[in-house]
Amino acid sequence: MTAIDAQGTVAAARARRTPRQKRDARVAYAFLAPFLFLLLLFQYVPLAMMAKNAFMDYSLLNPDAAKFVGLLNFSDMLYFDDARESLAATFLFALGVVAIVIPLGFVLALFLDSKLPARGIVRTIIMLPVVTSAVVVATMWNFLLDPSNGLINGVVTAMGLPRQPFLTSPDQALVMIAVMTAWQQVGFAAILFLGGLQGVPKELAEAARIDGATARQVLWNITIPLLSRTTLFVVVIMTVFSLQAFAPAFLMTDGGPQDSTNLIVYHIYKTAFVMQNAGYASALSVLLLVIVLGISLLQMWLLRARWNY
């Protein structure tokens, strides 16, 4: 069937709609309308305003004095270092979170999928940080990482090593907030992996075992390949989540030291509300939107169906 034929068929079907179908469609639109209206009002209108503001120079204190500056906010991103440094810190942060969460989440999921004892307790333990407020988690880790009295430094010095300036060193702060975020999110990744593991047909592993495959060979040659879509999904979810992270920078480091943890969303907040440069903050938001959109499109392309089981 050609495309023209297909279009003709759809048009004919539309023309043949019964009165009842038409009434159902009207009811469906009536039910959808309030939500579509809210979606339009609170999602797409602000997005359009943000895009417009990206070409303006104004402060939140006096938005009436906004003036059109063309591409100045975007050229500032190239001229000044802040956008580049903030994006670099954000991507490094995302890389750190993904690098920790994926293997750890997978191992935890394997454990939860097994018949080993204490699975229920472990499941609760790994899910607790996921449902705990980011403020509580950040405060707790602030105490743990305190350079003088923190528990972790207590262990470090008990081992005869020097105290570590975890959150006050430009070399360590980003790593530490990535570790904290990974600790909080690993339970979510484990649950996603567990769902993937439980969807893998048992017959494949059984057939392989009958053919003499070891448990490691089954894991490497059957389970992991069949979980590739789940893995990709977790990678994308964690990357997007990390690109949007705000709480660690806001609550633990104020974006410092030396802007080493100045994550992009925190930088946008600071630019708009503290530096009163809302136009530039809007331009940064547009850039972030494009990046996240790009990653989502990549996800859709990579996750397109190639096989099924």
Add this chain to the structure above:
Amino acid sequence: MKRVLFATLLGGSALAALPALAQEAACDGEPVTLRILRTPGNYPYPAPMEAWQKEHPCVSFEINEVPFAQLGDTISVQAASDDPPDILVYDGPNTQSYAKAGILLPVTKYLPEGWDEDILPATKAEHSYEGEVYSPGIEQTTVAMYYNKALTDAAGIEPPQTLDEAWTWPEALEAFKACQQGEPGAPEVWGLGPTRFGNGQPGLVYQDLIYQRSAGDPDADPDSSAYKTFWAMAPDGSTVEGYLDTPEAIEALTFYRSLFNEEGVAPKAGIPNAFFDGKACFYIDTPAAGNALLKDPVIDWGITPVPYFKTPVVHTGSTTIGVTARSKHPEIAAQFAVDMEWGEYAYMNVSQRGNLPTLKSLFPRFPAYQDYPMKVFTDQLEQWGQPRPPSPYFAQYDRIVTDAIRSVAFGGDPEEAMADAEREVARAMRR
């Protein structure tokens, strides 16, 4: 039983309605509701408001409170709305930013006779912009250095108690080292305790910019680095170029960095209540700490003036009351704001909070500040007090310079940090 219940409800309703009736009966004009945005526990306080309402029976109040940490953000959002609050209780150093943005109403024409002579010069400078006064100012705070007398006595240290005997920073460092107990960088008792402001980390302009400013000289040639070091921004607020990374400032910041690193006498992170729990020999704070200790002396304590390098200096400033330019009732709102910050009403507000007034005539009415230890604050305010660099870009300056000083405290290069800060402030000023 039903009758008793009915009578009780009727009586209760009548009693509840009485104040409203009384107010309505006394008001013979248009009722006005003034909307106030303030931080919790801050002025204007109920007693002066009620006293003022007796003279203005048509005015009632609607109060909204936000935590201090969110005050700036809230003002940013609400001040630009179609229906902003009438009265803002805001951080004084932001006066010029808000005035430039057209948020605040000038109140110069409402100021009472004698205000100019009575107000502290630092307050007037901070609350003025292009010849207009935007807030009369209600109270002043500054910082001094508290010490734990038991710990200093044990270390054989006698901190000075008057301004003319004040320590220099190197002298203070010797005292910190002598008093500190334990390994530098992680002692049981710190030489100099952490700030209670913000998240407890060092670097705040209010408290820590005075290190480098004190290495300057306000009487030097205006083109000299010593002069620029002292002001930390061009006195007309037009530029910071060459004001933050002077040789004097870099030397002072190198010393400052050593406190947190090489010498290890001050912590890089907050320790709640460190001074009050006996975990710090010295501690820099506002009169609030002294007032708390006067009420509940959990430790034996004293106050010594803030040390300096070349020119003693302390920052002034506090929250203050202003009127929004787009208030629907500007006349009565301005009258209320000015009244709350003048005479008896000012006394009622300031005495409840315990800080120092901005009016010199009120000083004698605060006996705690007439004698040592709290007198150190009065003397510092009168002799050493300087506003934080007044500028329409203060909010940006405050954030950028705080980040720079903090990075130095964490071990960063002072020259690089201050050069970056100058560039960033210049970028903010470009707009």
